[in-house]
Amino acid sequence: MDVSQYLEIFIDESSEHLQNLSDCIMTLETEPDNKDTINEVFRAAHSLKVMAGTMGFKRMQHLTHDMENVFQEVRGEKIKVDSSMIDLLFECLDALDGYLNNIKESSDEGTNDNEAIIKELNDFIAKANGQEVAPKEKGSAEKPAKAAGSEFEAKYEDIDPTDTEQKRIAEAQEAGGKIYGVTVYVQKDCLLKAARAFLVFRAVEEIGQIVVYRPSSQDIEDEKFDLDFSFIMSTDEDVDKVIAAAKSVSEIAEVLAGPFEKKEVEDAEETVVAEAEKEETKPAPAPAAESAPAPQAAAASQAPAKKQAAAKPATNRTVRVDIEKLDALMNQVSELIIAKNSLVSISATEDGSYNSQSFHEQIEYLERITTSLHESVMKVRMVPIESVVQKFPRMIRDLSRTLNKKMELIMTGEDTELDRTVVDQIGDPLQHLLRNSADHGLEDSELRIKRGKPEKGTIWLNAYQEGNNVIIQVKDDGNGIDTEAVKAKAVERGVITQEQAEVMSQKEIVNLLFMPSFSMAKKITDISGRGVGLDVVKSNIEQLGGDVEVSTVLGEGTTFSVRLPLTLAIIQALMVEIRDEKYAIALGSISNIEDIPVKDIKYVEAREVIHLRGNVIPLIRLDKVLDIEPREEEPESLTVVIVQRGDSLAGLVVDNLMGQQEIVIKSLGKYINGNKLISGATILGDGEVALILDVNTLM
Amino acid sequence: MADKRIELADKITKQYIVVQIGSEKYGIDIGYVDNIVRMQKITRVPKAQTYFKGIINLRGEIVPVMSVRTKMGLEDDVFTNASRIIILKIEDRGALGIIVDEVNEVVTLCEDEIDKVSSSSRYAKDSFINGIGKNGDELISLFEINAIIDEKDNS
Numbered sequence: 078m079d080v081s082q083y084l085e086i087f088i089d090e091s092s093e094h095l096q097n098l099s100d101c102i103m104t105l106e107t108e109p110d111n112k113d114t115i116n117e118v119f120r121a122a123h124s125l126k127v128m129a130g131t132m133g134f135k136r137m138q139h140l141t142h143d144m145e146n147v148f149q150e151v152r153g154e155k156i157k158v159d160s161s162m163i164d165l166l167f168e169c170l171d172a173l174d175g176y177l178n179n180i181k182e183s184s185d186e187g188t189n190d191n192e193a194i195i196k197e198l199n200d201f202i203a204k205a206n207g208q209e210v211a212p213k214e215k216g217s218a219e220k221p222a223k224a225a226g227s228e229f230e231a232k233y234e235d236i237d238p239t240d241t242e243q244k245r246i247a248e249a250q251e252a253g254g255k256i257y258g259v260t261v262y263v264q265k266d267c268l269l270k271a272a273r274a275f276l277v278f279r280a281v282e283e284i285g286q287i288v289v290y291r292p293s294s295q296d297i298e299d300e301k302f303d304l305d306f307s308f309i310m311s312t313d314e315d316v317d318k319v320i321a322a323a324k325s326v327s328e329i330a331e332v333l334a335g336p337f338e339k340k341e342v343e344d345a346e347e348t349v350v351a352e353a354e355k356e357e358t359k360p361a362p363a364p365a366a367e368s369a370p371a372p373q374a375a376a377a378s379q380a381p382a383k384k385q386a387a388a389k390p391a392t393n394r395t396v397r398v399d400i401e402k403l404d405a406l407m408n409q410v411s412e413l414i415i416a417k418n419s420l421v422s423i424s425a426t427e428d429g430s431y432n433s434q435s436f437h438e439q440i441e442y443l444e445r446i447t448t449s450l451h452e453s454v455m456k457v458r459m460v461p462i463e464s465v466v467q468k469f470p471r472m473i474r475d476l477s478r479t480l481n482k483k484m485e486l487i488m489t490g491e492d493t494e495l496d497r498t499v500v501d502q503i504g505d506p507l508q509h510l511l512r513n514s515a516d517h518g519l520e521d522s523e524l525r526i527k528r529g530k531p532e533k534g535t536i537w538l539n540a541y542q543e544g545n546n547v548i549i550q551v552k553d554d555g556n557g558i559d560t561e562a563v564k565a566k567a568v569e570r571g572v573i574t575q576e577q578a579e580v581m582s583q584k585e586i587v588n589l590l591f592m593p594s595f596s597m598a599k600k601i602t603d604i605s606g607r608g609v610g611l612d613v614v615k616s617n618i619e620q621l622g623g624d625v626e627v628s629t630v631l632g633e634g635t636t637f638s639v640r641l642p643l644t645l646a647i648i649q650a651l652m653v654e655i656r657d658e659k660y661a662i663a664l665g666s667i668s669n670i671e672d673i674p675v676k677d678i679k680y681v682e683a684r685e686v687i688h689l690r691g692n693v694i695p696l697i698r699l700d701k702v703l704d705i706e707p708r709e710e711e712p713e714s715l716t717v718v719i720v721q722r723g724d725s726l727a728g729l730v731v732d733n734l735m736g737q738q739e740i741v742i743k744s745l746g747k748y749i750n751g752n753k754l755i756s757g758a759t760i761l762g763d764g765e766v767a768l769i770l771d772v773n774t775l776m
Numbered sequence: 777m778a779d780k781r782i783e784l785a786d787k788i789t790k791q792y793i794v795v796q797i798g799s800e801k802y803g804i805d806i807g808y809v810d811n812i813v814r815m816q817k818i819t820r821v822p823k824a825q826t827y828f829k830g831i832i833n834l835r836g837e838i839v840p841v842m843s844v845r846t847k848m849g850l851e852d853d854v855f856t857n858a859s860r861i862i863i864l865k866i867e868d869r870g871a872l873g874i875i876v877d878e879v880n881e882v883v884t885l886c887e888d889e890i891d892k893v894s895s896s897s898r899y900a901k902d903s904f905i906n907g908i909g910k911n912g913d914e915l916i917s918l919f920e921i922n923a924i925i926d927e928k929d930n931s
Contacts, residue, residue, distance in 0.1 A: 658819075658820065702822075703822040703823075704822050704823070705822075743837070743838045744838070745821065745831060745838060745840065746838065746839070746840050746869075746870050746871075746872075747869050747870060748828070748840045748842070748869065748870075748872055748925065749821055749824045749825065749828050749831075749840050750824075750825070754822060754823055755821060755822065755823075758819070758831055758838045760833050760836060760838070764833055765817065765819070765833070766817075766819040766831055766832065766833045766838065767819070768819065768821060768822075
């Protein structure tokens with residue numbers, strides 16, 4: 078019996094509870110009297126405790142237990158929530174998070190007892206109980222009243238050992254061990270009974286050896302028992318110790334134990350304590366019980382040892398999938414099978430002549446199914462960004478403390494979905510941007526008041542979908558970027574020359590911030606200013622196939638817009654032809670397609686532009702950009718694909734449109750480099766290779 | 777014949793694929809060779825290093841194709857019916873195709889048939905070979921694969 082199969086569930090659920098706790102405590106900080114929240118916190122802490130106990134993580138259980146106690150007092154209105162308590166609670170959460178991380182990595186909670194935190198928690202309770210003599214409610218609640226004992230029978234007395242078991246008992250006895258029968262009752266609402274049983278076995282095997290299981294150990298492992306199970310064990314310890322060991326496992330209702338003697342009906346009413354006293358008078362035998370042949374018991378005790386040895390990452394990367402999404406997938410697969418069968422039946426017509434019309438119908442049908450199948454599979458991979466952004470309010474709160482600035486975070490669109498791989502990697506860049514906003518963006522409270530702004534700064538995190546992209550904006554109402562200062566700094570650092578600086582547009586200057594090792598922080602803090610910042614953000618996001626844009630108004634604030642592709646592997650694309658070369662342009666970035674007569678081309682700053690419905694759009698001659706032979710004769714009108722990136726538009730001149738197609742993106746590999754124009758390649762239906770244009774770098 | 781085989785087995789031998797590039801014969805360590813394919817349509821990749829001819833579709837995988845001629849500063853390839861693309865498999869970096877004029881044969885060379893090109897020689901810096909193999913009367917320049925895949929441009 079091994080609890081590791083529950084480990085993933087445990088980690089998942091614990092993270093959820095921790096997040097929930099963190100959210101609730103944040104709420105409590107602003108409204109300390111919110112009854113619902115207090116109850117919620119209590120519940121979450123309790124669940125966490127119970128789960129940690131189930132899995133045998135005692136330190137974690139201990140800490141949550143004491144946290145729960147504090148909330149108990151808060152609930153009983155004995156303690157008021159104040160800021161020192163909130164701080165302490167956050168410390169607790171961090172400690173729990175530490176345990177959880179250890180567990181994730183090594184299936185073990187680690188050895189940090191966090192005694193300081195536990196002591197502080199207890200101080201809180203002591204303070205609350207200081208004035209009034211606290212009734213020891215806790216104790217009475219934990220131990221079920223003895224009166225209830227009547228519903229627990231000492232079933233071990235009825236165990237009738239088989240011959241081999243009899244032999245084992247005899248051997249253990251000869252070796253000098255004391256033989257006890259033990260019956261354990263788990264609580265009625267206990268969820269993982271088998272896990273409990275395992276933990277009980279593990280606990281008692283620290284002091285002895287189990288020789289007989291009732292029901293059999295296999296049945297116990299498979300949870301084939303009601304609420305109780307019994308076993309016979311040999312040990313050198315007293316019966317008290319056995320009971321204590323078994324009871325150390327949580328969710329155990331009662332443990333009954335006594336010396337086991339075959340077929341000897343004992344008085345069921347006899348108290349355990351009396352038994353224990355009897356045992357104590359016996360001489361302590363030699364510790365030779367180990368040699369008792371109990372292969373099953375040995376196997377069980379190996380389990381924890383094995384777990385310690387294998388310090389490999391204990392969890393796999395998983396995606397939780399909505400059952401509806403799976404149903405949709407299943408339906409489409411069924412349809413796929415039907416389509417396949419139809420094709421088979423067409424090809425199997427007796428006269429061998431294909432009915433080309435029905436054949437084409439089936440092909441179209443197949444096409445529809447594969448498209449929707451692809452969509453469904455992508456949806457399965459999609460997870461809301463919530464899992465990443467939910468830790469940010471806490472982070473901003475902590476930043477607010479360390480920076481001594483008042484600020485709040487407003488988040489919208491947490492339910493926006495992105496591919497799992499993207500979501501996993503977007504956390505760090507976003508965190509960087511938020512820190513950047515908090516540190517550089519927002520002004521000090523005094524300065525804000527002087528400037529007539531609300532004292533409390535605001536940071537927004539907005540996420541929404543736009544075509545095939547997801548946009549995540551990090552916006553603040555701080556001072557904005559002082560482009561003159563950036564320029565001066567850049568010149569000072571020798572990044573650009575004075576002459577260059579003078580002709581740079583505001584956008585170009587802002588983009589300097591994304592250069593490696595360019596920090597604008599006046600003083601280095603542990604939050605930002607080390608010069609490892611925006612350039613890392615940019616490269617991280619570009620690795621994911623996205624990009625970052627900045628817009629800023631001096632005195633009013635800065636907005637960072639992160640644009641990310643919805644999916645990574647397969648996209649809808651428009652295939653175009655330039656001379657005899659074929660290129661794919663992601664459909665998501667295309668706004669429209671126009672036929673432009675050559676005479677309508679105008680010139681601005683010696684660059685070709687077109688004036689279209691009030692927009693001045695620069696023209697990009699793809700043949701020039703891509704080093705393709707120019708055309709001998711310019712045609713009378715040009716086919717222009719208008720692409721969009723954020724607010725800016727550009728017109729790409731192509732020769733021919735070949736139509737829309739779903740393409741699988743393949744990497745160009747590691748050899749060909751320095752090529753940002755091409756984001757990948759794809760293989761067309763006829764085996765030919767087409768390159769995928771990266772519109773973002775073109776513009 | 778049997779004697780010769782035993783003799784070979786005693787010594788450390790290596791097999792090379794002998795290819796023709798221009799008037800010279802080159803040997804490629806067979807351990808690096810994954811495949812030899814006929815010349816096919818190569819899709820040009822704009823702005824790539826000049827010695828990269830482009831990419832091809834090798835059974836659903838994208839494989840970049842390099843012109844060794846361009847890399848070594850020789851005149852441009854002329855594709856004929858005998859032209860082949862040799863697909864090299866290099867650990868960590870994936871497959872890479874190199875264009876050769878012709879594939880001749882596979883030879884087995886033992887150590888004393890190979891003259892090492894000493895690294896102190898004055899050509900070593902921009903040399904693409906690590907030795908010269910003697911196969912009867914023929915001389916075979918043995919490619920240093922790492923020099924070929926490494927980033928340098930002689931064209």
